[in-house]
Amino acid sequence: MTEWRPALARQRYLLDFTVAAMRRRRARNLGLLVVYGGMVFLLASVLFYTGALKHEAGLLLAEAPEIVVQRMVAGRHDLVPETHAETLRGIRGVRGVQGRLWGYHYDPVVRANYTLLVPPADDIAPGTAVIGPALARARGAGIGDVLSFRGYDGALRAFQIQAVLPQDSGLVSADLFLVAEPDFRALFGVPAGQYTDLALRIPNPREIQTVAEKVLEAAPDSRPILREEMLRTYDAVFDWRSALVLLPLSGALLAFAILAWEKASGLSADERREIGILKAVGWETGDVLAMKLWEGGLLSLLAFLFGTAAAYWHVFGLSAPLLAPVMKGWSVLYPDFRLTPAIDATQLLALFFLTVLPYLAATLVPVWRAAVTDPDEVMR
Amino acid sequence: MNARVELWGVRKAFQEDHPNVFWAVDGIDLALPAGGVTVLAGPSGSGKTTLLTLIGCLARPTEGRVRLDGRDISGLPEPFLAALRRQTFGFVFQRFNLIRGLTVLDNVMLPAYPLGPSHRALTRRATALLVRLGIGHRAGALVESLSGGEAQRTAIARALINDPSVLIADEPTANLDTALSLAFLDIVSDLRAEGRTLLLSSHDPLVREASVVDRVVELRDGRVVADHETRAEPAG
Known part of the structure; x- marks a missing residue:
């Protein structure tokens, strides 16, 4: 043994x-x-x-832009003009600059904030909207229904629901309200040529920090936010x-x-x-x-x-x-x-x-x- | 099988560091030859149980030496003492000290666990011991359901499972009636005949005067006061 x-x-x-x-x-x-x-x-x-x-x-x-650039006026967030986008496109290492339009809207009916956003593809027809699943649930709204909001000028604007976003993207899409660019501008009073912020695409991750520094040099009133910072x-x-x-x-x-x-x-x-x-x-x-x-x-x-x-x-x-x-x-x-x-x-x-x-x-x-x-x- | 035990100037103190130190065993010289039945007799508090614990390696003497076959065992490290308790000495405690909630068979097999024998062989050995002691039919019973006599036989079987050469029993008849005490003495006689050394402590006259007993050592206040042979015929 x-x-x-x-x-x-x-x-x-x-x-x-x-x-x-x-x-x-x-x-x-x-x-x-x-x-x-x-x-x-x-x-x-x-x-x-x-x-x-x-x-x-x-x-x-992972899908988010490497750097998001906001404009600060005396420490307060302000709209970014298209000219900034032109300036930033000239920085070496930047592959693309996209102006983004988004904002929060308080709906007194359900006493909740929605996130209104113009999708990058801008494939939504004016007068229609695509909404998040939680928003659809809260308002009891489905495809074909009409939701209306009061804009910055007090005028009521109606949107017909074109689609409801799928459940599996729920973490961030729950309260989304996707609209067309002209509708967004009309609702929030954002003039043409102005954006909420700018999304910068930088293919080489080693250049992100340098690009952020160059953004500050090129547009001193801007505030670059790195993806890593958002993750942190x-x-x-x-x-x-x-x-x-x-x-x-x-x-x-x-x-x-x-x-x-x-x-x-x-x-x-x-x-x-x-x-x-x-x-x-x-x-x-x-x-x-x-x-x-x-x-x-x-x-x-x-x-x-x-x-x-x-x-x-x-x-x-x-x-x-x-x-x-x-x-x-x-x-x-x-x-x-x-x-x-x-x-x-x-x-x-x-x-x-x-x-x-x-x-x-x-x-x-x-x-x-x-x-x-x-x-x-x-x-x- | 045979083991010779010798004690040289053995003393054991309790509460050693206190002013009321108590010497339970107070200078004992004794030689127990291999084989035969020795009874430690004496009143309560005379040091019988303490002496048994010293011989059986359950405690160490405060002073003096205990020798087994000429080898000093009183200063051995704990693992060696455990090995002696497991293989050289078998104990039958006064209150039997069986483990409740376990069956008779499991209790009997316990001392063999650290050796890791084959389960089949161990079960066979334990069952054979129980049959020999007349309680084979109780092997599967929980120990709390046993009568006094059955519990004692279980304790004897447990003490014998590793085939020790010395069997130590502390007041073995204290909890038994006369018939069961006589039955116990029959078992002692059989074990003596096998050549084992048996060391009993008792103040029961039935044990002290039993024909199977070879020698009675009288203790009082931790000292030997009398030591007499009681039987002429040889063991085994």
Whole structure:
């Protein structure tokens, strides 16, 4: 028989004994599993949700222009004239400059802000509009219906809905209202030759920073915003929001930590006696520790698996009903969409180590203390 | 199978660092030859149980030496002591100390787990022991459902599972009626006949005066006050 066989058999015996011991203390272990799993579920839900939102934002911004140029007048955002676009086209490294028209419009009917936008292709016929799914839901509007808004001059302008954007683009398209350029200008009072901002296309990513500097030199009243900055802002916003969820949770986390420590570290008289018996009949300290390692490992692993599986189902299956109100945004028109599963392995690993290892440590220390003492007390 | 145990000036103190230090064993020199049945007798508090824990490597002496077959075992590191407890000494505790929630068979097999034997062989060995001790039919029962006699036999089977040369039993008849005590002495007789060394602590006259006993060592206040042979016929 090879040497590893008895070692393997020994571990199997220890595991069998551990499972039997856990079954004997069923109520205690089930209670611990529920609380522990619940905490992992909440943490993993926030983690999955934040990660997936960032992933979505990243995908969206991948299509975004490398630099967006706004015009600032005395620190206030102002419209950008076409002449700026001409100037920026002359900068080396810039492949294209596109003037964009967009703005927010408050609709008192549903008390929500819409994002009005002229699509780059400008393929929308005047007098018609393409709307986002949440907006359609809020107004109960469908293709062929007419929606009207009061413009900057107080005049009412009506738009016939030509199409509703698909659900899967919901994160940013939820509150979109796409209109033709003349309609946008008429509604917002934007004169011809003026734009909300300019979108710059720069094919070489190494040149982005230099181009941004040249933009400032060429048009000192402009404010270039890099795509990376937007991505960082999204990250910061979602991180901030996840912190907002985690902050009230931290109390619960602390309570759990105390409970876990209490439950795991406080050996009952029964457990202490059992360790004494095992030592008295010839188990080594290492055997007792291995047995308790199996116990803590099994419990924390089960809690981790149940918690993360439930969180996955909650976030990607049910669209996170517990977190959505805080995490998705504070707009009135919530996007209604399913997140694409996007899990960061490092974060998952961090969660694993943050939940499993402290529990194992909390379990092992008192067991070790009990296991290294002489077993003679069981004789009494 | 045989093991010779010797004690040299063995003392054991409790609450050593306190002013009310208590010497439970206070200078014992004793030689237990291999084989035979020795009874440690004496009133409660005379140091019988403490002496058994020192011999059986469940505790270390504060002073003095314990030798097994001429080898000093009192200063051995813990893993070696655990190995001795597992393979040289078998224990039958006064309150049996079976693990509740486990079956009789599982309790009996426990001391063999760290050795990692094949499950089939271990089950066969444990079952054979239980059959031999007359409780084979209770192998699948949970230990909390056992009677006093059955619990004791389970404890004996557990003590014998690794085939130790020395069997130590602390007040083995304290929880048994006369019939069960006599049945226990029959088992002792069989084990003695196999050549094992048996060391019992008891203040039960039934045990002390049993024909199977070779020697009675009387203790009082942690010291040996009398040591007499009671049986002429050889063991085994």
